[in-house]
Amino acid sequence: TGKGEDLLMENCFRPTDWVLGRIISLGDARRYMISTAETELGVVRAMSSPHPEQQMKPLTWKEMECPISGKKRIQKSGKTKQINK
Secondary structure, three states: OOHHHHOOHHHHOOOOOEEEOEEEEOOOOOOOEEEOOOOOOEEEEOEOOOOOOOEOEEEEOOEEEOOOOOOEEEOOEOOOOOOOO
16 A cells, blocks of 8 residues: 555645646546656645635645644645755
8 A cells, every 4th residue: 555545636636736746648638647646746835725825834745734824734745855056
């Protein structure tokens, strides 16, 4: 069993989320199959429901939190790499 098997799709992503994924199949002319099974893939930007101007912060690979309200929600978070400037 893998990590992703205990998540429901509706808990992983929301319509306004920015999601980093890997194309695994081109499918047909209108569909692509995208995977977020790797650690660094998943939601990289999600906005808070009670505070739409506020970006959620990842707590774990499957939970995010609004820094203002403290409201938590289940989402498949991508572990992004820091870029040094």
